[in-house]
Amino acid sequence: MTLDTRPRLADPDALFALLVEAHRGLDAEASRRLDARLVLVLANHIGDMDTLRQAIALAREAG
Amino acid sequence: MxxxxxxxxxxxxxxxxxxxxxxxxxxxxxxxxxxxxxxxxxxxxxxxxxxxxxxxxxxxxxxxxxxxxxxxxxxxxxxxxxxxxxITWKTGRVFHRDREAYAFDLLPEEGHEYPAFxxxxxxxxxxxxxxxxxxxxxxxxxxxxxxxxxxxxxxxxxxxxxxxxxxxxxxxxxxxxxxxxxxxxxxxxxxxxGQVFRDRFLIADVVIKGDVGFPTERWFWFDPPFHPGQSVLLHKQPDDVWRIDFQLGWDADPEEEKRPERVIPRVRAMLGEQVPFELEWVSVYTFxxxxxxxxxxxxxxxxxxxxxxxxxxxxxxxxxxxxxxxxxxxxxxxxxxxxxxxxxxxxxxxxxxxxxxxxxxxxxxxxxFITPKGEAARAYRDAVLELAARHAFARPVVNSGRLSRPSTYTGSVLNGPEGWAGGALPGTPAPDAPVLREGAPDWLLRHLGGAFSLLVFGPPEPSLPGALPRGVRAVFVDDAGTPGALWDHAGLARARFAAPAGGAVLIRPDQHVAARFATPDPAAIAAAHDRALAGASMEIAR
The missing domain is CATH 3.50.50.60 (FAD/NAD(P)-binding domain)
Incomplete structure (x- = not known):
């Protein structure tokens, strides 16, 4: 499956707010763990290693 | 000691x-x-x-x-x-901190002479x-x-x-x-x-008489209260001996950690004050x-x-x-x-x-997974364990050791035709199955190995053994208890090979499947036998 990188979010500001809100009150380590859990949940939802490899490569390149 | x-x-x-x-x-x-x-x-x-x-x-x-x-x-x-x-066992149980995160069964089906472990x-x-x-x-x-x-x-x-x-x-x-x-x-x-892992582990074999409160299962703890921040593995052995494997970290002093004064408190913290035990054997290792x-x-x-x-x-x-x-x-x-x-x-x-x-x-x-190196690896490892307690999808990701499975030589040059789809393919070890021999309970694998054998799913065919290459034994397995055949009374032998009626399987001396034939054609069997011996007849003819 090809990674879909088109803009797909109906309300991008809401997503950003949602992520910030999820981390509110957490210290750095707790935040890191939340992100790790979130990545695992989303990775399972995607369920396709090829797509996940593309996503990881894209994320690494952008940094 | x-x-x-x-x-x-x-x-x-x-x-x-x-x-x-x-x-x-x-x-x-x-x-x-x-x-x-x-x-x-x-x-x-x-x-x-x-x-x-x-x-x-x-x-x-x-x-x-x-x-x-x-x-x-x-x-x-x-x-x-x-x-x-x-000590026979097949269940592994994984704990994170003070609760169970995951359990697995290594041999969920019946009908094998030998257990998972x-x-x-x-x-x-x-x-x-x-x-x-x-x-x-x-x-x-x-x-x-x-x-x-x-x-x-x-x-x-x-x-x-x-x-x-x-x-x-x-x-x-x-x-x-x-x-x-x-x-x-x-x-x-x-x-x-290869790769060196910067970690040390302590093996403590301890003798505990009487009931310990642990079943005969493989128990693995990540970050348990009695050994915080590290992992612990527990196995039962014969003679009332229990193997406890404590992760120590890279900075541990191997000589110091072997001393009973260091080991005994670790074991006591795990078993509780009231359980008497004796140290049997202690070893500190890296790998x-x-x-x-x-x-x-x-x-x-x-x-x-x-x-x-x-x-x-x-x-x-x-x-x-x-x-x-x-x-x-x-x-x-x-x-x-x-x-x-x-x-x-x-x-x-x-x-x-x-x-x-x-x-x-x-x-x-x-x-x-067990000894994550770096902050990110540790965060992901802990995240998997946290999710696993409540969510089935994370449990297969928990890795406390993927236990030894038989090697499968798929793609080996020695392999011959597959003959049919499904079941034990060429390169895999022949699966076991319960059979009856002259009415007595027996196991299929007891009749395979040591020499080449041709497993035939059908009643004995008197002309077949003489038509096989020298040294290949015919083993007939049928579903009717015909004299001279092993009786596949539960149907598991044929099912595990997914074999058609009359199908035949050439099996190597190490019990691995070499080739399969929907009908046992002696010329095709001879060719596969030759291939499983890396071209024996050509060499011998030379």
Whole structure:
């Protein structure tokens, strides 16, 4: 499956707010763990290693 | 220190009167060397085994014998002893902090002679192998240390040092089973490379009499309250011995950690103040995952830890070594008896190197999960464990060791036609199944192995055995209890091969499937037999 990188979010500001809100009150380590859990949940939802490899490569390149 | 076992001491062998030439010499009387020697001897090959010590393994060491290994020992006539003495288990349970995160069943189906695992101290297995080797005519030379190795085109010359003096031994074939610190490997200058893991572990074997409150399962804790921040593994062994494996971290001082004053409080924290126990054996270890580039170097062949090393998580060390022996013994026997060309020996590398890589991959991945290096790895590891307690999707990601599975030689050059879809394919070990022989309960695998066999799913066909290549035995299995056939009364034999009625399976001496035929055509069977021997008939005709 090809990674879909088109803009797909109906309300991008809401997503950003949602992520910030999820981390509110957490210290750095707790935040890191939340992100790790979130990545695992989303990775399972995607369920396709090829797509996940593309996503990881894209994320690494952008940094 | 061990209280439940006294190592036997074997008399050192006298030295030969003059230089000697022997066909097969095994270097190292450990689990793998003894297994290889026994298998060869049972196939009619004369074997000499050299060992620098005069006893079996000191300490329990490899304790988890996997189903495939048990089947191999079944073929060699020792299976019943493992079942009788060993602790049978199949369930693994994983805990994170103070709660269960995941459990797995390694053999969820019935109808196999051997269980998923039997736990047994390595010294018992070696002691039985020594007895069986003696009975099979293997010449065991205790306290004979190999002091120098000179590989040659036609074998290897060994300088051997024994209590009564030194001598020269010419081996046509040298089988190096001398362990992770192999002298033979080092003296040949062969690189043994791979990954080192910066962590230390403490093994404490403790004797606990009476009820301990733990079932006979493999229990693994991540970050338990009694050993915070590290992992702990618990296994039951015979003689009321429990194996506890504590992760210590890289900074631990190995000598300090072995002292009873350090070990006892760790065990007490785990078992509770009220449980009396005695220390049986203590060891601190680090590990690596590495292998030789090739296992066959002309007339010198490496097997077991001398050829490859893995972490202990997954029981992939000893079990892999026994499968090396299982793979190599029949090939060498056929070559020495002029029944196959020497090219057959190259298939040992072709089949066992991918098997080794699979073991190293699994072992490395388990280690990375158990001892995460770096903050991100640790965060992901903990995230998996946190999710696993409540969400099924995360449980398969929990990796406390992926336990040894039989190697599958799919894609091997020795494999012939698949014949039909599904079931046990060429390259896989033949699955076991319950059968009835003349009305008595029996197992399918007891009738396969040691030689080539043709398993035929149908009533006995009197003309077939005579039409098969020399040395191939016909084994008929049918669903009606016809005289002369094994009765597949539960239908499991045929189901596990997914075989059509009348289908036939050519099975190697190591019980692996070589080829399958929807109808047993003698010419096609002969061709597959030839292929499984790396072109035997062509070579012999030459």
């Amino acid at each position: 061990p209280a439940t076992y006294a190592n036997p001491r074997y008399a050192p062998a006298p030295i030969p009167a003059a230089e000697e030439r022997r066909q097969v010499v095994v270097g190292g009387a450990g689990l793998v060397g003894l297994t290889l020697a026994l298998d060869l001897a049972q196939q009619g090959v004369q074997v000499v085994v050299l060992d620098d010590d005069d006893t079996v393994s000191f300490g329990s060491r490899a304790i988890c014998f996997a189903k495939r290994t048990l089947e191999i020992y079944g073929r060699l006539g020792l299976g019943a002893r493992f079942l009788e003495k060993g 039997v736990n047994l101290q390595q010294y018992y297995a070696e002691e039985w192998l020594v007895e069986a080797c003696r009975a099979a005519g293997v010449e065991l030379r205790w306290k004979h240390r190999i002091g120098a190795v000179t590989p040659r085109a036609d074998g290897a010359t060994l300088a051997v040092e024994a209590p009564d003096g030194s001598y020269v031994l010419h081996a046509d074939w040298l089988l190096a089973c001398d362990g992770a610190r192999s002298f033979i490997r080092d003296s040949m200058g062969l690189p043994f490379t 690596r995952c590495r292998r030789l580039e090739r296992f066959r170097h002309g007339r010198v062949i490496f097997a077991g830890d001398a050829a490859h090393q893995v972490s202990p998580f997954g029981a992939r060390g000893g079990n892999a070594g026994v499968q090396d022996a299982d793979n190599f013994a029949w090939k060498l026997a056929f070559v020495l008896q002029g029944r196959a060309p020497e090219a057959l020996l190259d298939s040992y590398d072709a089949e066992r190197i991918p098997a080794t890589d699979e073991n190293i991959l699994n072992s490395t991945r388990s280690t990375e």
